[in-house]
Amino acid sequence: MKAFHAIVVGLGAHGSAGAAALARRGLRVLGLERFGRGETFGSSGGRSRIIRVAHYEDPIYAPLARAAWDRWLELESETGAAILTRTGGLYAGPPDSALVRGAIDAAVTHAVGHEIIDSAEIRRRWPAFTPAPDAVGVVEDLAGLLDAERANAAHLLVAERAGAELRFGARVLEWRPAAGGGLEVETDDGTVAVADHLLLAAGPWVGDFVPDLGLPLVVERQPVCWFAPAVQAADVGVGRLPIWLMATEDGTFYGFPNDPELGLKVSHHHSGVSVDPDEVDREVRPADVDRIRAFIRERMPAADGPLTTSRVCLYTNTPDDRFIVDRHQAVSGIAFASACSGHGFKFAPIIGDILADLAITGETAWPIEPFRADRFHR
Ligand SMILES: Cc1cc2nc3c(=O)[nH]c(=O)nc-3n(C[C@H](O)[C@H](O)[C@H](O)COP(=O)(O)OP(=O)(O)OC[C@H]3O[C@@H](n4cnc5c(N)ncnc54)[C@H](O)[C@@H]3O)c2cc1C
Known part of the structure; x- marks a missing residue:
């Protein structure tokens, strides 16, 4: 046997x-x-991953994400671990960006509850953000963070x-x-x-x-940074800030509500270079931070405090x-x-x-x- x-x-x-x-x-x-x-x-690794249902990348993910949401809740009941925190989600950017159009497409295709708001309303609800005047926000209720x-x-x-x-x-x-x-x-x-x-x-x-x-897999080096809030931490914590993604001319950035121990996690989605996973540079370099800092200064000044921690993670991408x-x-x-x-x-x-x-x-x-x-x- x-x-x-x-x-x-x-x-x-x-x-x-x-x-x-x-x-x-x-x-x-x-x-x-x-x-x-x-x-x-x-x-x-790490503490936070986004869960969202109005998946802008492709509407095929929405039903899977809904099912996964329930499965995480079941896993919490089964083990007593606190894994999922519901924060709601904000996906903001130019109206014709893949992020905004894709999130609306997924939400409409799969009847995901959402709201579309303009730039002024984003700033009113979440003063932490300073989106471009022509930006549009897709707001989703069924989104949150998973403690990885x-x-x-x-x-x-x-x-x-x-x-x-x-x-x-x-x-x-x-x-x-x-x-x-x-x-x-x-x-x-x-x-x-x-x-x-x-x-x-x-x-x-x-x-x-x-x-x-x-x-045809390509591994990508993905730097992630945490910054001390430049505002009262409570104003950008869980319950105040949603998980968010923002499309800009320099690419898409994303982040989470403030983690009391680590700060505000902000990352530049798909910004990395292709690497061999056994040879990758695991140090976050000043240039990595500068790129994220430039975004923060323009679009999220509430995160413009000192860098608190950083790490390099790996994406494995398909064509x-x-x-x-x-x-x-x-x-x-x-x-x-x-x-x-x-x-x-x-x-x-x-x-x-x-x-x-x-x-x-x-x-x-x-x-x-x-x-x-x-x-x-x-
Ligand atoms: C910075 C970052 C942010 C992300 N954000 C999100 C997000 O917000 N939301 C989301 O849904 N997803 C997110 N992702 C994607 C998500 O984290 C990955 O899709 C997921 O973690 C992949 O898990 P995996 O088990 O396939 O791979 P891995 O986590 O890489 O696990 C593979 C394991 O195999 C082990 N292994 C490899 N070779 C061997 C061997 N020869 N023998 C034994 N063991 C071996 C490795 O050590 C490793 O532990 C993010 C990813 C990164 C890097």
């Missing part, structure tokens, strides 16, 4: 959720993570409670079909584990595990910015995901379920056609 039914490679947002999904279904799960528990060299560290820990807790074995500091070298059937996974300490099902959720490194599929979530067509029992492009965290409970479905049965009831890996080669 094999010691495990399923092996999960990578315990970031999606691997953790996948391990939880498999373990909930009664499978004996082995989770393997290259770095330490809670370490953040992939894409899932707690979310991952909660999924791991669910997996472990259901009997999963999780190994940290265990770098997977390769998988191969096992001579006696099933799939063999080898780690850098020389251990070989065998199981029937394999979930590949290695984030920026996932392509290394399915080189034959030629996944069409849609996720890749699929099963291996040539080897049964294997599912893999690259659900990032800078907006994948919120979907983790759903992606975990999809991965478990695909690894166990090869099929899923979730609508994953837009995420199939072979779309780039069709």
Whole structure:
């Protein structure tokens, strides 16, 4: 008898959720993570991720985000962890920007409650912002922030409670079909584990595990900064400020209400350079901060306090910015995901379920056609 039914490679947002999904279904799960528990060299670290339903990138995300919202609440009930804070969302920019048009499109297509307001009304509601005079704001109620560290820990807790074995500091070298059937996974300490099902959720490194599929993934260095508020902290805290995205001539910026310990998180979405995830410069450089500071001075002076902290995170992007979530067509029992492009965290409970479905049965009831890996080669 094999010691495990399923092996999960990578315990970031999606691997953790996948391990939880498999373990909930009664499978004996082995989770393997290259770095330490809670370490953040992939894409899932830190405290805050945005969850929004009127997803400007593509209307296909709205139903998934709604479902994910409910799943995060269920995970809170299941584990007692405080993960989701509802703040509402503001998506502001020129009326013809992809951000504003896309958010309205998603909201209208999927009957997501929203309001459209002008620049003066944005300033009146949230004096922290100074949008351009011609800016338009899409305001969404069903938006908020997810505590990423707690979310991952909660999924791991669910997996472990259901009997999963999780190994940290265990770098997977390769998988191969096992001579006696099933799939063999080898780690850098020389251990070989065998199981029937394999979930590949290695984030920026996932392509290394399915080189034959030629996944067109590009990893992007993404600096993130926190600034002390230049106004009363209470005026820009949770309950006062929504999560927000703002499109400008210099690109799209986003941020969160003030975190009492860290400050106001502000980042320049998709501003980074393409990198090798093993070689990336993990230091935030003055030029990284200057770009964000220039935005703050023009459009969010309330965040113009001293830089309090910063870090470099990784986006894993596809050419069409849609996720890749699929099963291996040539080897049964294997599912893999690259659900990032800078907006994948919120979907983790759903992606975990999809991965478990695909690894166990090869099929899923979730609508994953837009995420199939072979779309780039069709
Ligand atoms: C700065 C930033 C901001 C973001 N903001 C948002 C947001 O507001 N809202 C949102 O929805 N999404 C957001 N995202 C995207 C989201 O965080 C990612 O989509 C998500 O975290 C991806 O999770 P993952 O599990 O696929 O990858 P990862 O978190 O990278 O996890 C992969 C794991 O695999 C492990 N691994 C790799 N190779 C091996 C190996 N050989 N052996 C064992 N383990 C291995 C890695 O160590 C890693 O822990 C943001 C991302 C970044 C970087």
